[in-house]
Structure formats: C-alpha cells, structure tokens
Amino acid sequence: MSEPSSSSSSSVWLASYTNLQFFTRIRRFLQSKAAQKNNKPRTKVSIDNKEVRVAMGGETEDGSLVLQRSVKKLHFGSWEEKEMAAMEIVRLAKEDVKTRKLMAELGVIPALVELVASEVIARRRVAVKALIELANGTYTNKTLMVEAGIFSKLTKNTEVSEDSMMHDLAELILSLSSLANNQFSLASSEVLPFLVRILESSSSVETKESCLGTLYNLSAVLENAGPLISNGVVQTLLTLISVKQLSEKALATLGHLVVTLMGKKAMENNPIVPESLIEILTWDEKPKCQELSAYILMILAYQSSSQREKMAKSGIVPVLLEVALLGSPLAQKRALKLLQWFKDQRLTRMGPHSGPQTGRIAMGSPVNPRESEEGKKMMKNLVKQSLYKNMEMITRRANASGDSSKLKSLVISTSSKSLPY
Numbered sequence: 001m002s003e004p005s006s007s008s009s010s011s012v013w014l015a016s017y018t019n020l021q022f023f024t025r026i027r028r029f030l031q032s033k034a035a036q037k038n039n040k041p042r043t044k045v046s047i048d049n050k051e052v053r054v055a056m057g058g059e060t061e062d063g064s065l066v067l068q069r070s071v072k073k074l075h076f077g078s079w080e081e082k083e084m085a086a087m088e089i090v091r092l093a094k095e096d097v098k099t100r101k102l103m104a105e106l107g108v109i110p111a112l113v114e115l116v117a118s119e120v121i122a123r124r125r126v127a128v129k130a131l132i133e134l135a136n137g138t139y140t141n142k143t144l145m146v147e148a149g150i151f152s153k154l155t156k157n158t159e160v161s162e163d164s165m166m167h168d169l170a171e172l173i174l175s176l177s178s179l180a181n182n183q184f185s186l187a188s189s190e191v192l193p194f195l196v197r198i199l200e201s202s203s204s205v206e207t208k209e210s211c212l213g214t215l216y217n218l219s220a221v222l223e224n225a226g227p228l229i230s231n232g233v234v235q236t237l238l239t240l241i242s243v244k245q246l247s248e249k250a251l252a253t254l255g256h257l258v259v260t261l262m263g264k265k266a267m268e269n270n271p272i273v274p275e276s277l278i279e280i281l282t283w284d285e286k287p288k289c290q291e292l293s294a295y296i297l298m299i300l301a302y303q304s305s306s307q308r309e310k311m312a313k314s315g316i317v318p319v320l321l322e323v324a325l326l327g328s329p330l331a332q333k334r335a336l337k338l339l340q341w342f343k344d345q346r347l348t349r350m351g352p353h354s355g356p357q358t359g360r361i362a363m364g365s366p367v368n369p370r371e372s373e374e375g376k377k378m379m380k381n382l383v384k385q386s387l388y389k390n391m392e393m394i395t396r397r398a399n400a401s402g403d404s405s406k407l408k409s410l411v412i413s414t415s416s417k418s419l420p421y
Helices: 006-038 060-076 079-092 097-105 108-116 121-135 139-147 150-154 163-181 191-201 205-219 222-230 233-240 247-258 261-268 275-280 287-301 305-313 316-326 329-347 369-401 404-412
Strands: 042-047 050-055
Touching: 060 079, 060 108, 079 097, 079 108, 079 121, 097 108, 097 121, 097 139, 108 121, 108 139, 108 150, 121 139, 121 163, 139 150, 139 163, 150 163, 150 191, 163 191, 163 205, 191 205, 191 233, 205 222, 205 233, 205 247, 222 233, 222 247, 222 261, 233 247, 233 261, 247 261, 247 287, 261 287, 275 287, 287 305, 287 316, 287 329, 305 316, 305 329, 316 329
Parallel strands: none
Antiparallel strands: 042 050
C-alpha cells in the first residue's frame, strides 16, 4: 500500500488549518457577543415576591447562532444556501459597525464578492446589498472588497437592465469611491465605462446621482483625470448639466477636470460649449450652478481670445451683466471678472495668448490715444445698450427681492464707471 504523496498531505493540512481558523473566529465572535450580552442593562422583576434581574435584549444569542449558520453556509453551502445566507447577512449587518467588522473577520467579504459574479440576478442582487451594508461606516471592509477584486466582479455581467439592480450597483461603487483619495486607484478601465453605461441607460435620477457622486470623488484625484477623460466622461457630464436635478454635481466634476490640459481641451472642442454653460447662468433659482458655470467659463476664457470671442458671439455679455447685478456674491464676483476681460479685449488688440490683463498692453500692439478713446466710447455704448435691453427683466426680478431702487440707479446711469468693475 503506497503512502500518500506530500502534495496531497499538504492539501489536507491546509484544509484542516483553514477550517480551524474559521471555527476559531466563530468562537471569538460568540465570546464577544456573550460579553456584550453580559454588559446589557438589567431590569428587576418580581417573581413570588422575590427580585430577579433579567437581561435586556435576550435575542443576542439567537442572532449569534443565526450568523454562525449563515457564515457556514456562505463558505461551504450550495448556491441556494449561499443566497439565503447572504440575505441573513444583509439583515444582521444593519446592527452596528462592530458587527460588520466582526463579520468581515469571519471571511464573509471574499465569499460575497465571488457571489457578485453569479449569472443569477437574484443571487447577485442580494450579494451586492450585503456588501453595501458591510461597507457602511468602515474603511477596512471597503479595502477588503477592493482587494478581493470587487470591480472586476461587478462589471463581469454588464447586461443589467433593471433600474433597481443598477441603483444597487451604483450605490456600492459610490461607497467604495471614498477610497479614491488613498492608495487604491478606482479609475480603472473596467469601472468607468460601466458607470458611463449606467448614466446613459438608467432612467432613475437617484441612480444617476450615485454615479455622479462616484465621478466627483474620482475627479478630485488629479491622476484620475486622464482615464476619466479618455473614457468620454466629459461628454457625458456636458449632456447632464442641463438636467437641473443633476446639474450641480455634474458641473462640480467638470470644475475638477477643466483645470487639467486634457479636460480644458475636451470642453473647448465640444460643440455645446459655451452655449450650455451660458444657459445655466440664467438659472436664478440655482445659485450654486451659476457659480460653478461661471468658474468653468473663467477657466476656458483665461488666456484664450478665441474662446472669449466664441462666448461673445453666443451672447454672454448681457447674461453676465444680469448675474453681476442679481447673482450670489460669488457669482457676481466671477461675472464681473469675466466682464472685465471682455472690456479689456475690446479696448486693446490682444495677442492670441495674451490672457486677461489689467492696465497692460500686449507687446507689438500700440494703441494711440484716439483709438483708445474710440474703444472706450464703444464699450460705453455696448454696456448702455445691454443694460437698457435687460432693464425691464432685471427690474421685474429686482422688485421681487425688494431692491428695485438700487438696481434702477445702476441701469439708468449713462456712465460705465457706475459698474463695479
């Protein structure tokens, strides 16, 4: 009779060791729960005129036994048993952060990550829900999910048509995207196209908000700008800024990307820029959107006479005048800065890369006093005409805020010096 090979012996030993570790963790968990039970507040009840102390929350032991069985089934059960175990974990994980951490110590996260790749939608959904609960409030659990390859599992079965399933996937990815500022790079080639597909196919505003939250977190890391832009995120965001429920988060993400060379170029070459951004400047009920739109326009206009000319042709000056009078303090400040640049561009012959300047004239572009005076008169007439054109609309809106007299005095003045810039 031949002796068993060394490789089979080592396999048996490894399996035995793994089982021992598992049951050790179970025992440690039960001991922890027992300690919690002993620390529960006790109340006094009278039985036959004798005081007896009864522990509150007597269901703790039952919950521990349920978790023990669920973890066993998740590791060693059939697919149906794994699904049922995941459902129990969803319920138990809602207890508190300590419970979620203890469950992670029992090795449930890698098992659930494997279940996410299932072709059965029901199993996949319950596994995703369990991971969402386990990720709540614990950095360690999120890290374990990333290390277990959660992103490759999430994008394995991309044919997801149900809004409820897409919402769960988007919520889980949003939760994990909080790791973007640390050593884990979430801007992978697998996740970004997946998020873009959800944004383009989902009809749920809540689902799209989760996806935009993820993109915002990713865009906050400069190294992620390249993958985001190369995956067409800029185009997707520009199509969403016109949706008022989604505009603020989409604009904030574009604000992160526009400061990069690739992001600025992608926006400059987009056919709906700057018209779509100028339109947002007219949203009086959305001051934050106005501020973000003005910020992006400032970045695009800076040191680019061609972009400023494009904006002028799109009718930005009258809109900026209105924002400068009626916008929020930050929106007013940005609108006035943009107006100053347009004023300076008309007064001087600026080079193609001269950028916004104050009190400076580009080299090689001398301006004699006569031309300067004509430029001032032209700018004065432009401001006057623009103000008169918008006076009725501005006055009507100002009356609603009770500041009519101040605005009318600004509008009726014939001197451009009355403007704060």
